[in-house]
Amino acid sequence: MPATVRFAPSPTGHIHVGNARTALFNWLFILREGGRFLLRFDDTDRERSREEYAEAIDRDLRWLGIAPHETFRQSERLDRYETAADRLRASGRLYACYETPEELDRKRKARLRRGLPPVYDRAALALTAEQKRALEAEGRRPHWRFLLETGGPPELAWDDLFRGRQRVDLASLSDPVLVREDGSFTYTLPSVVDDIDRAVSHVIRGDDHVTNTGVQIALFAALGAAPPVFGHHNLLLDASGEGLSKRSGAQSVASYRDAGYEALAVAILAVRTGTSDAAEPVADLAALAASFDPRRVSHGGARFDTAELDALNARILHGLPYDDAAPRLQAIGADGGEAFWLAVRGNCTRLRDAADWRRVVRGPVAASPAPPEDEPVIAAALAALPPEPWDRSTWGPWTDAVKAATGRKGRALFMPIRRALTGLDHGPELAALLPLIGRTDTQARLAASLRR
Numbered sequence: 398m399p400a401t402v403r404f405a406p407s408p409t410g411h412i413h414v415g416n417a418r419t420a421l422f423n424w425l426f427i428l429r430e431g432g433r434f435l436l437r438f439d440d441t442d443r444e445r446s447r448e449e450y451a452e453a454i455d456r457d458l459r460w461l462g463i464a465p466h467e468t469f470r471q472s473e474r475l476d477r478y479e480t481a482a483d484r485l486r487a488s489g490r491l492y493a494c495y496e497t498p499e500e501l502d503r504k505r506k507a508r509l510r511r512g513l514p515p516v517y518d519r520a521a522l523a524l525t526a527e528q529k530r531a532l533e534a535e536g537r538r539p540h541w542r543f544l545l546e547t548g549g550p551p552e553l554a555w556d557d558l559f560r561g562r563q564r565v566d567l568a569s570l571s572d573p574v575l576v577r578e579d580g581s582f583t584y585t586l587p588s589v590v591d592d593i594d595r596a597v598s599h600v601i602r603g604d605d606h607v608t609n610t611g612v613q614i615a616l617f618a619a620l621g622a623a624p625p626v627f628g629h630h631n632l633l634l635d636a637s638g639e640g641l642s643k644r645s646g647a648q649s650v651a652s653y654r655d656a657g658y659e660a661l662a663v664a665i666l667a668v669r670t671g672t673s674d675a676a677e678p679v680a681d682l683a684a685l686a687a688s689f690d691p692r693r694v695s696h697g698g699a700r701f702d703t704a705e706l707d708a709l710n711a712r713i714l715h716g717l718p719y720d721d722a723a724p725r726l727q728a729i730g731a732d733g734g735e736a737f738w739l740a741v742r743g744n745c746t747r748l749r750d751a752a753d754w755r756r757v758v759r760g761p762v763a764a765s766p767a768p769p770e771d772e773p774v775i776a777a778a779l780a781a782l783p784p785e786p787w788d789r790s791t792w793g794p795w796t797d798a799v800k801a802a803t804g805r806k807g808r809a810l811f812m813p814i815r816r817a818l819t820g821l822d823h824g825p826e827l828a829a830l831l832p833l834i835g836r837t838d839t840q841a842r843l844a845a846s847l848r849r
């Protein structure tokens with residue numbers, strides 16, 4: 398059976414690179430194994446969920462190269478969760494509780510004082526129908542807990558794709574609240590119902606969900622379904638070792654896109670940080686998928702380093718073929734043909750830097766007049782200018798002639814010419830720029846730098 402995976406963000410903010418890591422691990426899994434990728438918006442929190450964030454998440458995923466096969470929202474499926482809750486109530490696995498948060502807190506503290514694990518004591522299981530009526534007459538409304546185990550072995554285990562064999566002792570967990578006092582659902586039940594209804598075969602997510610997995614496996618069983626395969630990957634941290642947060646907006650995928658980074662650079666680093674694979678350029682996500690192995694992902698949190706992103710981005714651009722760059726160069730008015738791109742790509746750390754080099758090639762450049770000691774070089778360069786056509790081979794003989802006329806060599810020869818032609822001390826190889834600038838402009842720029 399082909400695999401089905403899902404990425405399930407809450408649309409309460411922009412996704413950050415840590416969320417992108419989860420989405421990409423799911424996507425790479427599908428690229429390797431074949432199957433379907435579902436985008437599920439966990440939007441049962443109506444207060445904080447916003448459609449504009451859902452749209453932004455979809456846009457961010459597509460920018461990264463992820464094209465979901467299907468998108469759906471939990472808010473459209475509330476009737477399915479109600480049905481599942483009723484089923485659990487009927488089988489005695491979902492029971493009404495009436496404790497207030499303060500009462501629960503007191504119970505927790507009392508258990509801790511007695512050296513007991515601070516789990517819920519299931520007192521509500523013993524309530525009679527009459528007692529419940531009395532509590533409701535007081536104005537209390539029930540919240541609903543899932544009875545985690547029913548006398549079977551309290552230990553659950555699964556083979557985690559990333560972490561190997563995992564065990565959870567259900568006796569160490571409180572029966573989780575599935576339905577709140579106001580009738581809304583916590584994350585747990587909708588997630589399991591969706592995974593069952595959509596036949597999700599592999600749940601790949603951050604290791605902050607490891608403790609939920611025991612509960613969820615018990616819930617799959619209580620709803621008569623086999624659990625999917627689970628995989629929990631380590632989380633990304635920021636440069637100072639803090640967890641990433643959707644709310645802060647830092648390290649958001651959108652911020653990297655807006656800053657002009659290559660989607661592939663962000664994807665490679667989001668995937669390879671905290672693994673034993675080096676973050677180096679690969680051709681595309683398929684190549685990333687081919688080398689992806691969950692067992693090579695380390696277990697601790699891993700720092701996402703923006704400095705590393707800069708370096709990786711530059712390396713990707715340095716090898717980016719013209720055909721891939723051309724439409725994007727056109728979009729920013731920086732397309733100067735293949736020779737132009739090949740000349741400047743090595744000097745771009747972001748693709749948009751090409752626009753600066755395009756301006757340098759087209760002119761006018763703001764070069765200051767050559768200092769008196771460099772004037773002979775410029776004058777000789779002017780005198781030795783060969784006729785067109787020009788190509789990369791024009792540079793050598795031309796500068797040889799300037800060298801012969803002035804006795805200058807190396808930096809003392811090239812720097813005055815570079816400054817006169819580009820207004821800068823650094824930049825792409827002049828041999829490649831010269832034919833792009835052309836004879837007319839070269840002559841004008843050299844002449845201008847002699848004027849003071």
Ligand code: GLU
Pocket residue numbers: 404405406407439584588601602606
């Ligand atoms: N909405 C949950 C989250 O963003 C989904 C967790 C899951 O993949 O099950 O953490």
